Amino acid sequence: MSATIATTPAGHAFISDNMAGAAPEIVQAVADAAAGQVLPYGNDPFTDSARRRLSEIFERDVDVFMVSTGSAANGLSLAALTPPWGSVLAHPDSHIHHDECGAPEFFTAGAKLVGVPGDNSMIDPDALYAAVRRKAGDVHSVQPSAVSISQATELGSVYTVAEIRRLSAIAKDAGLRVHMDGARFANALAHLGTTPAEMTWKAGIDVLSFGATKNGAMTADAIVSFDPELATELGFRAKRAGQLASKMRFYAAQIDAYLTDDLWLRNARRANAMATRLGDGLKAIPDIALVATPRPTSSSAACPSTSPKDSSRRATSSTTTGGSRGGSAWSPPSPTAPTTSTSSSTRSAATHADGPGHRRRTGLRRVRLISPVRPELLPVMTPLGPRRRVAGGGRERSYGRGGFTSPPGVPPAEDRRWRSS
Numbered sequence: 001m002s003a004t005i006a007t008t009p010a011g012h013a014f015i016s017d018n019m020a021g022a023a024p025e026i027v028q029a030v031a032d033a034a035a036g037q038v039l040p041y042g043n044d045p046f047t048d049s050a051r052r053r054l055s056e057i058f059e060r061d062v063d064v065f066m067v068s069t070g071s072a073a074n075g076l077s078l079a080a081l082t083p084p085w086g087s088v089l090a091h092p093d094s095h096i097h098h099d100e101c102g103a104p105e106f107f108t109a110g111a112k113l114v115g116v117p118g119d120n121s122m123i124d125p126d127a128l129y130a131a132v133r134r135k136a137g138d139v140h141s142v143q144p145s146a147v148s149i150s151q152a153t154e155l156g157s158v159y160t161v162a163e164i165r166r167l168s169a170i171a172k173d174a175g176l177r178v179h180m181d182g183a184r185f186a187n188a189l190a191h192l193g194t195t196p197a198e199m200t201w202k203a204g205i206d207v208l209s210f211g212a213t214k215n216g217a218m219t220a221d222a223i224v225s226f227d228p229e230l231a232t233e234l235g236f237r238a239k240r241a242g243q244l245a246s247k248m249r250f251y252a253a254q255i256d257a258y259l260t261d262d263l264w265l266r267n268a269r270r271a272n273a274m275a276t277r278l279g280d281g282l283k284a285i286p287d288i289a290l291v292a293t294p295r296p297t298s299s300s301a302a303c304p305s306t307s308p309k310d311s312s313r314r315a316t317s318s319t320t321t322g323g324s325r326g327g328s329a330w331s332p333p334s335p336t337a338p339t340t341s342t343s344s345s346t347r348s349a350a351t352h353a354d355g356p357g358h359r360r361r362t363g364l365r366r367v368r369l370i371s372p373v374r375p376e377l378l379p380v381m382t383p384l385g386p387r388r389r390v391a392g393g394g395r396e397r398s399y400g401r402g403g404f405t406s407p408p409g410v411p412p413a414e415d416r417r418w419r420s421s
């Protein structure tokens, strides 16, 4: 294969959990599903089975819409919860804000994303309390309509069930609906050791973007709705968005296999364990300081600046001078392709996390090892010497009309071209 990238000698790449391949069980399930003829558009036994399994794990009947990407799941879910004149309250670090190319705004026909700050990429309840009431009823302003939380977050942090309940209660009290971006749902669940039901509908979640791709599927995520009244609308929206696959059986076979014999939880536990191991290993290296506590799929660290050519300091060589980031994936190293990146237990990448300006100022090259992280929004920047924690506050930056707050010291928006989802 020509499309390989250089990795560490051990054969690990650390850019993203999307670099991992697919679990053999899932590949096999897709191959098995290829035999024979079944009805199209989700009227097949694979889809039935996947739906049944999801209803089982969530301990109630759920409506399921299988989609090809997490962005589709998020955009369609939010569209079902938010009118065009509404707003979606989300953390400024959220994927829906940063990395979906305006898809939520597109799918909602123009609803606005409004940032609600909080440490560790988690929405602060007091800030949410104020946001849900802001300009409510004022015809000159968008109307707060939905709250979206990421579980696990883009930083790898995880809301406790109590925290989800609290945010949901604040939202519901003001008449808002609640969406969960669960691109890494399994990682969060395995970390908390709770049940899917407790972490979602029992805690007030109305609609879940149930991720599978990042945890072993080939390409299949699902919208799981806990509100039967949304089912018809979600069905039409999915079709209109080109997300009603004619050969739905192949998505369904992936989700079905993902949920069989706890594959999804086994993969998540492995990824979480690898993140912890990675963090522990980094902590042991002189001059590297973790700047955030490793959570399920993440570690963050800072180390002295090195030459872009000093590959011994860098986990991979995909980009050059700034810093690095990455995290853990579900999969073990590939025995057959040790020098490619397609199968790794941990990942990282060198990126322009801080940019040359930051390196001149601090002498640090920031290293982060986080699955879904948006590096420039990490709440912490650690120079050598005493650690400095930047919590909350920060200067106001305008993202479109949203006016999100970012921590001080973050690079300007135009420096973000290097980021990947």
Ligand SMILES: Cc1ncc(COP(=O)(O)O)c(C=O)c1O
Residues within 6 Å of the ligand: 068, 069, 070, 071, 072, 074, 095, 096, 150, 153, 154, 181, 183, 184, 213, 372, 421
């Ligand atoms: C938190 C989060 N939500 C949603 C997504 C969207 O997934 P996709 O790239 O499949 O659209 C990602 C992708 O990395 C993510 O990190």
